[in-house]
Amino acid sequence: MYGLGIAKGMLMTLRHLFRRPFTIQYPEEVRHVPPRARTNLLWFDERCTGCSTCAQACPDGCILVATSPREDGSLNKDRYEIDFRLCMFCGLCVEACPYEAIQAGGPFDDAVYIFDDMYRDKHALTRMAQAYLESHDYTYPNGKKAPRPGQLVAMK
Amino acid sequence: MTMKSEPFVVNVGPQHPSTHGVFRLRLTMDGEKIVDAEMVVGYLHRSMEKLAEGRTYTQNIPFTDRLDYLSAMSNNLAYCMAVEKLAGIDVPERGQFLRVIMAEFQRIANHAMAIASFAMECGVWFTPLMWMFREREKILDLFEMTCGARLTTNYVRIGGVSFDIPPEFMPAARALLKEMPERIAEYEALLMENEIILARSRDVGVLQPDLAIASSASGPVLRGSGVMWDIRKADPYAAYDRLEFDIPVGTCGDCYDRFLVRMEELRQSVRILEQALDMLPDGPASVNVPLALRPPAGEAYARIEAPKGELGFYLVSDGSPHPHRFHIRSPSYINLTPLRDMVVGLTVPDAVITLGSIDIVLGEVDR
Numbered sequence: 001m002y003g004l005g006i007a008k009g010m011l012m013t014l015r016h017l018f019r020r021p022f023t024i025q026y027p028e029e030v031r032h033v034p035p036r037a038r039t040n041l042l043w044f045d046e047r048c049t050g051c052s053t054c055a056q057a058c059p060d061g062c063i064l065v066a067t068s069p070r071e072d073g074s075l076n077k078d079r080y081e082i083d084f085r086l087c088m089f090c091g092l093c094v095e096a097c098p099y100e101a102i103q104a105g106g107p108f109d110d111a112v113y114i115f116d117d118m119y120r121d122k123h124a125l126t127r128m129a130q131a132y133l134e135s136h137d138y139t140y141p142n143g144k145k146a147p148r149p150g151q152l153v154a155m156k
Numbered sequence: 157m158t159m160k161s162e163p164f165v166v167n168v169g170p171q172h173p174s175t176h177g178v179f180r181l182r183l184t185m186d187g188e189k190i191v192d193a194e195m196v197v198g199y200l201h202r203s204m205e206k207l208a209e210g211r212t213y214t215q216n217i218p219f220t221d222r223l224d225y226l227s228a229m230s231n232n233l234a235y236c237m238a239v240e241k242l243a244g245i246d247v248p249e250r251g252q253f254l255r256v257i258m259a260e261f262q263r264i265a266n267h268a269m270a271i272a273s274f275a276m277e278c279g280v281w282f283t284p285l286m287w288m289f290r291e292r293e294k295i296l297d298l299f300e301m302t303c304g305a306r307l308t309t310n311y312v313r314i315g316g317v318s319f320d321i322p323p324e325f326m327p328a329a330r331a332l333l334k335e336m337p338e339r340i341a342e343y344e345a346l347l348m349e350n351e352i353i354l355a356r357s358r359d360v361g362v363l364q365p366d367l368a369i370a371s372s373a374s375g376p377v378l379r380g381s382g383v384m385w386d387i388r389k390a391d392p393y394a395a396y397d398r399l400e401f402d403i404p405v406g407t408c409g410d411c412y413d414r415f416l417v418r419m420e421e422l423r424q425s426v427r428i429l430e431q432a433l434d435m436l437p438d439g440p441a442s443v444n445v446p447l448a449l450r451p452p453a454g455e456a457y458a459r460i461e462a463p464k465g466e467l468g469f470y471l472v473s474d475g476s477p478h479p480h481r482f483h484i485r486s487p488s489y490i491n492l493t494p495l496r497d498m499v500v501g502l503t504v505p506d507a508v509i510t511l512g513s514i515d516i517v518l519g520e521v522d523r
Contacts, residue, residue, distance in 0.1 A: 005351045005354070006350060008349060013346070022293075034297075034304075036300075036303065036304040037304050057214070059211055090308070091310060092215065096447060
């Protein structure tokens with residue numbers, strides 16, 4: 001009989017009328033973000049040695065590392081910049097880093113009005129990383145404990 | 157007395173919702189009938205094959221996400237299989253099973269999208285789309301907890317996968333698989349006997365089996381024409397040779413058959429997933445591969461049954477860390493080739509449905 005299929009579909013739709021919605025209202029309710037989510041890249045100055053393995057692993061070449069040798073043989077990080085205009089959040093730098101100095105995590109709501117503000121130098125990256133650590137009880141995204149601000153001065 | 161009208165040209169696209177992206181269909185019309193169709197592609201061309209030649213083998217994996225962005229896992233898998241074939245790397249058993257699990261979840265997500273958008277083009281509006289996005293959303297959540305991203309997953313690695321599954325993956329996946337048969341029954345009740353879909357898609361856009369084979373169509377487009385060809389059975393890769401499943405085929409090759417084949421593949425994917433989750437062995441998920449992998453000089457072609465058809469990667473190595481040649485055999489592009497023969501003689505709304513039933517993604521057509 002013509003119309004039976006539509007009636008059947010309508011009945012099915014009707015049955016769904018009285019269940020709870022599956023959607024959430026975003027700015028008021030925030031979905032649980034799993035710990036592995038590549039929401040952003042956090043760079044931790046205190047862990048980085050300036051080896052630039054991340055820059056070599058990056059497919060887009062959006063990481064810039066410039067270093068100069070110190071007297072004791074370690075490297076001074078003159079520049080460490082991530083160009084988030086190019087970054088596609090593939091996470092290859094995170095996998096490449098031997099010191100876990102760059103980790104996936106952090107804010108996902110960091111849209112900007114000016115495109116070039118997405119270019120972050122080491123100061124901007126450190127501000128973002130410190131803001132993350134402050135709000136997460138000084139724990140890195142991988143679960144390890146981070147030094148607190150006072151301890152960091154003592155280390156130097 | 158017969159009236160003869162001047163043929164005129166209708167451009168469908170490049171900015172048109174039913175082209176699934178930026179695809180232009182140049183239809184020559186005689187009155188309401190289509191007498192010729194010309195496909196104009198290239199609006200989304202990103203020269204991916206050339207870009208790949210300047211990057212290392214590992215760095216190319218995130219680029220393959222952007223081919224068919226609705227089934228990134230399958231693209232990752234096909235590319236990594238080609239590199240492994242080139243370099244002679246064996247993947248541990250657990251890695252093989254994880255790849256199958258992710259590829260099959262991706263197939264469900266892709267077919268949900270394909271069926272939903274096909275139903276929308278037939279005039280069945282947002283209800284199927286919203287319902288299928290509900291299940292797709294749960295699958296994307298599974299991807300996110302495993303690899304950190306929802307669409308551009310970048311999960312499969314040369315020699316295995318990037319992360320093993322987290323402990324919360326298994327309960328979530330089992331819960332999803334448990335409710336899937338009920339959900340598929342819901343979709344079928346909603347769509348299968350729907351007169352709108354039947355009237356719009358039956359005997360529309362018929363693709364004869366010999367033409368389908370001659371134009372090397374693959375995936376649901378080929379199987380909808382009644383040709384039993386699935387690379388998971390014909391040339392098993394990963395762990396598919398240890399899993400039991402059936403290949404659904406259509407009978408007459410119209411749009412409705414392709415829709416039915418996709419619907420049945422949802423069920424088969426659930427069946428594969430249940431077996432794969434049970435059989436998932438312990439052990440390492442991947443082997444260590446150097447960051448700048450240098451495969452020996454040579455060439456390799458690896459293919460998988462992606463949700464849209466046969467996805468193959470052809471790689472030529474000259475012994476350096478970069479591929480010398482990187483070629484993609486993308487199913488969407490090749491499935492488009494019989495479109496002209498399918499739409500000639502139809503009207504414009506039928507042509508839109510035929511295009512929708514092929515299930516193209518322009519990221520893959522233009523790459």
